[in-house]
Amino acid sequence: MKLVVIGGNPAGLSAASAVRRAHRDWIIDVYEKGPYISYGSCGLPYYISGIVEDRDKLITITKEQFLEKRNIPVHIYQEVLSVNFNAKIVKVKDIKTNEIFEKGYDYLVIATGGKPKIRPEITLEHNNIFHVHTIEDADRVKNSLIRNDFKSGILLGAGYINLEMIEAYKALGIDDLTIVGPRLIFRTKSQDYIKEELEKHGIKVILGKYVKSLEAVSDKRLKISLGNGDSLEADFVQISIGVVPNTDIFNNTKLKMVRGAIIVDEYMRTNVENVFAAGDCTMVYHQILKQNMYIPLAPAANKQGRIAGNTIAGNKVDPFPGVVGTSVWKVFDLYCGKTGITGAEAKGLGYETDSVLIESNEIAHYYPNRGNQFELKMTTYLLFNVKTHHLLGAEITAPSPLGGKKIDVLATALAAKMKIEDIQKLDLSYAPPFAPVWDSILIAANVARKKCR
């Protein structure tokens, strides 16, 4: 049997590995158009900031190791141009030689990932405009920072990447930084805590303003105009306004997609026989919204890759039930997490909801946090159905990763369809270095319970 995998990212490689473990004799080929395999964009801000000194550390496994350990060749600089689903053939271009060849398959895994979202107003190409999606992007930023003495920068978009990149730029000595976005990930009062943290570090924050244009003032200077007539200039602009599926080659094929994201079932099967898809090129089922969504995040991508591979291999494998919408991120010394749905989404589902946002200590009030600091306050937000008492969503901001990662308890509660009273009763752990006696989640649930019918 012949398996072809398009994309040398973790989703594609997971699928290939699972097949190889079951079938030593299958012919498996992975095609990757870039020079690197097996990394996520999540680590790039830390490479740019210098927290991660060695770029190789971002890569979990090299193509040489993958060949040696798994006996699977990963062909870098080889771009799949198209797929003939009827003939079961992929057309591949060798980017270095421009040679084009065809390769047949019995099974195909599409793991083409995502690519940076763009908007027509901000498509300008300029030496000092950056994206951070690939290792090559990160190298370009690093080299540009060495060559230029940037004093100011504007970050367009206020998602995970840019909130992490701000810290990188600040750490590299660029003091005049502005972030421009619709909001700061959260859609509740929780985002005030992020704004405060950014401003505490001297970052200017512009929210909810439409970005009308991005222009070059000179080859060293850029200008952004906002819908309200304001404009701002800086030495560089970094754009990160989201990710879209990297699936253009499947436009006008029989592969079923929604807004470019491939539709898969709970075993990562597409609508085309023997064709599977996994990772940031796919839709993922949202268990609380009860519909497919485009949420390109690494944990689901890795699970999907594993399940796709095991399904192809013929292994018994549990179906993928989708996600509940969990994520965590760091903004300077604030560690944030969210899971579930928003108030607006809950309203869209017809739920009658209420919410609580409580401030509490992350750990015992007398225990020093992170060495000598006594900044212990964290916030916990719960959204719930006032009639059925079911938890619908949660948000956390905290002074250390300990607090941010507590979002997982609420993600688990969501997966278990817990009610607020179930959460109140959870036997959560306590010791002074870990939590107060009343864990913030229990305090929030106690307050929420009073608002339930």
Next chain:
Amino acid sequence: MKLVVIGGNPAGLSAASAVRRAHRDWIIDVYEKGPYISYGSCGLPYYISGIVEDRDKLITITKEQFLEKRNIPVHIYQEVLSVNFNAKIVKVKDIKTNEIFEKGYDYLVIATGGKPKIRPEITLEHNNIFHVHTIEDADRVKNSLIRNDFKSGILLGAGYINLEMIEAYKALGIDDLTIVGPRLIFRTKSQDYIKEELEKHGIKVILGKYVKSLEAVSDKRLKISLGNGDSLEADFVQISIGVVPNTDIFNNTKLKMVRGAIIVDEYMRTNVENVFAAGDCTMVYHQILKQNMYIPLAPAANKQGRIAGNTIAGNKVDPFPGVVGTSVWKVFDLYCGKTGITGAEAKGLGYETDSVLIESNEIAHYYPNRGNQFELKMTTYLLFNVKTHHLLGAEITAPSPLGGKKIDVLATALAAKMKIEDIQKLDLSYAPPFAPVWDSILIAANVARKKCR
């Protein structure tokens, strides 16, 4: 209505507060035999070590504040000697004046807490023998450390308190320390990681040996003899071999107890009408063992106090379903947690079990942990029913509190009666400072799933 509460600890004060919130006109009196109210013994090691400089910080609320904020008098140095359940009267002794008086009640809350367990072999009284249960105990240790130049110490018992006290003594410059206990809390290979951490800090660890006697060598020197003929000497001995219910005054009364622990229902009602009990003097229902256990830990005590008070007040309140056996603790730079039951307990319940213990990174392999350290390894142990696939227990050791507190995810999974395949599918959060893409819990579940039938 008249409410009497015996014990000025968090359980008793929670109950009193809940009643007061509902009934401004009730007469409420709290009797506390010691000088301090509203603290837990969990903070004492950090006070002794100096991490917590100010003793007052250990106290959540003073009696003056409690009177002012809640309008509830807490009578310190007033010991309840006995209760006449038929006449609904408590007999109280003022420890300072030796005056004895009686007080009637309509409702009684017993929150007498726990006291250090003793064994006949180690009842010696000596200036250099310490217990750490009350603030007075902690002061005695601190004063003794100032007066004496201790070079060596033996800690009898290897539970939460002593594992934390070792670090305190070490921080205070005492280098020759030995811990003696049946085991290091865990009953699996997980305890090897604790042993390694202790030995890394120069602590001698003696496990599984019977302690035959504790004798004075001089007024400055103590000797312990072990069952195997070995003996060891040190300048001081700290004893902390467990906690037992502080309920002697109820022996030979109609109050129903098991091994001194008061039996309560899910609303904290005892078998005596209008008499409630909460905290470390009670049995607590273990949801996985499906039986009452004596597990004196603060989170349950606080929940019980709240429920007792609300029940007495006539408020609608959800019953207390008991615990799943969660706890966390710190041993130098190792952060540990456990939840659920042990393999032996599972066998006792007739379950056919298997387990996994995996090593993984706590956070992304390229992200520096706690500043500049790259000690990222954590361990995750899962015990499960191989037939039904249900999770039964879990243990974690980790290099930071972030990893230790992840035990709460598994405590939540236990409360939700999750199977291993449910845990595999959890949408746990990921970002490099918080976790690897495959969270340790997911890795462990993936391995465990292969061992399920």
